[in-house]
Amino acid sequence: MIKEAGSSIRNKTGSWRTFRPIVTDKCIGCSICIWYCPENCIRIVEKDGKKKAAVNYEHCKGCLLCKGQCPSKAIESEKETSK
């Protein structure tokens, strides 16, 4: 079951975002980023037999704490262009 932080469900904090985190193929699915995400919007998904972090962009506010904490340097970021 997917859990979301209460505030992000109500506020869809994705609209706050200036920078978008991008999970690259360097991700080893260790889950550490999940523990640091204040919006609880990262999940580990399995694709082609490999575990990888996935960000729910409706709730990601772009704080990039995940990027700073990833031991594999697997999260990159780019400026949002949709605003």
Ligand code: SF4
């Ligand atoms: S901390 Fe980095 S390597 Fe670990 S799951 Fe998150 S993105 Fe992947």
Ligand code: SF4
């Ligand atoms: S940038 Fe990373 S830590 Fe911040 S809200 Fe988005 S997924 Fe969570």
